[in-house]
Amino acid sequence: MSRSRALQYYVLTRLLLAPLMMWTIVTIVFLLLRATPGDPIDAVIGNRAPDSVKEAFRERLGLNKPLPLQYLSYLGDLLRLDLGSSITDQGRDVWEVIQQYFPATVEVAVCSMIVALTVGVGIGILSASRPGTAFDVGGRLFGIITYALPVFWAGMVLQLIFSVQLRWFPIGGRFPPSEVAPVGPTGLYLVDSLLSGNLAQFFTTLYYLTLPSLTLGILLSGIFERIVRVNLKQTLQADYVEAARARGIQEGKILISHALKNALIPVITIMGLTFASLLGGAVLTEVTFSWPGLANRLYEAIELRDYPTVQGIMVFFGTIVVVASIAIDIINALIDPRIRY
Structure with missing residues (x-):
């Protein structure tokens, strides 16, 4: 089979698997919501409401139907790209x-990813290029510790240190409630403030973004540090690297021009999936820092048993992860022909 045919077959296979993955996500979310304790009707109108009122509300939402009929009705709505209406948010469309909430999640995800890549790749290179030294040991400890620390615990500790004790950063929120937030077409405060030419709003937004982005970014950086360190150490022992050293090429040039390019190929996969999961919502980070993002809204909807909102947000997040996964697989197949077979 030729390379082009193999690539076409690989891409077609991944595309055909996408609907199956989405159906699995949709089904699991639907069943888990119905299996968890609690009645969404009681969460909305209270458990002291008359039974007749509860039954009328349940009928209006379609929750009085048998579970298979609810499932089929839900799948039919999804095929029409109808995510339903929120039970708790004044009946707004999901x-x-x-x-409304997704731009805030995008903003903190992008900033966290920048921090994670900068710190993780930097420490990974430093550790791999100096094997057996204190830098190598420190890099390994950094990767293990940051990977193991719970996000919510680290967030609260940093809040206590930098917000409560030192008062360097705000303890939470996205923008001061006493000031006018940036308004623009994207919903991203950093972008909209620049588009309007308001640098004061830009730096205020960046100020509020700093602590949650650093918290999530540093904890994620351990993943990239470990991958870069392991792959770069293996690459530096390869034959073509030894041949480059024998030709008298400087070690720094060998590291950057020869070894690092190949060592970063696995990082592309992890970077894409990590960023997709970040867009899918760093729930604990947003809740800890009272960040008004979509993950925080998902947490509130779960507490209130808002079935349509939870299902809609989870389907949206699942779509992002599936699309990112397929895109990453295709990119890796283009970079490394071995993946196609």
């Missing part, structure tokens, strides 16, 4: 809820 798509409107996503449009």
Whole structure:
């Protein structure tokens, strides 16, 4: 089989598997919501409401139907790209809820990823290029500790240190409630403030972004540090690297031009999936820092048993992860022909 045919077959296979993955996600979310204790009707109108009122509300939401009929009705709505209406948010369309809260999640995800890549790749290179030294041991400890620390615990500790004790950063929120937030077409405060030319809003937004982005970014950086360190150490022992050393090429040039390029190939996969999961919502980070993102809204919807909102947000997050996974597989197949077979 030729390389181009093999690549086409690989891409087609991944595309055909995407609907199956989405159906699995949709089904699991639907069943888990119905299996968890608690009645969404009681969460909305209270458990002291008359039974007749509860039954009428349940009928309006379609929750009085048998579970298989609810499932089929839900799948039919999804095929029409209808995510339903929120039970608790004044009956707003779930798509409107996503449009309102998702930009905040994108903003903290992008900033966290920048921090994670900068710190993780930097420490990984430093550790791999100096094997057996204190830098190597320190890099390994950094990777293990940051990977193992719970996000919510680290977030609260940093809040106590930098927000409560030192008062360097705000303890939570996205923008001061006493000031006018940036308004623009994207919903991203950093972008909208730049588009409007308001640098004061830009730096205020960056100020509020700093602590949650550093918290999540540093904890994620351990993943990249470990991958870069392991792959770079293996690459530095390869024959073509030894041949480059024998030709008298400087060690720094060998590291950057020869070894690092190949060592970073696995990072592409992890980077894409990590970023997709970040967009899928760093729930604990957003809840800890009272960040008004979509993951925080998902947490509130779960507490209130808001079935349509939870299902809609989870389907949206699942779509992001599936699309990112397919895109990463295709990119890796283009970079490394061995993946196609």
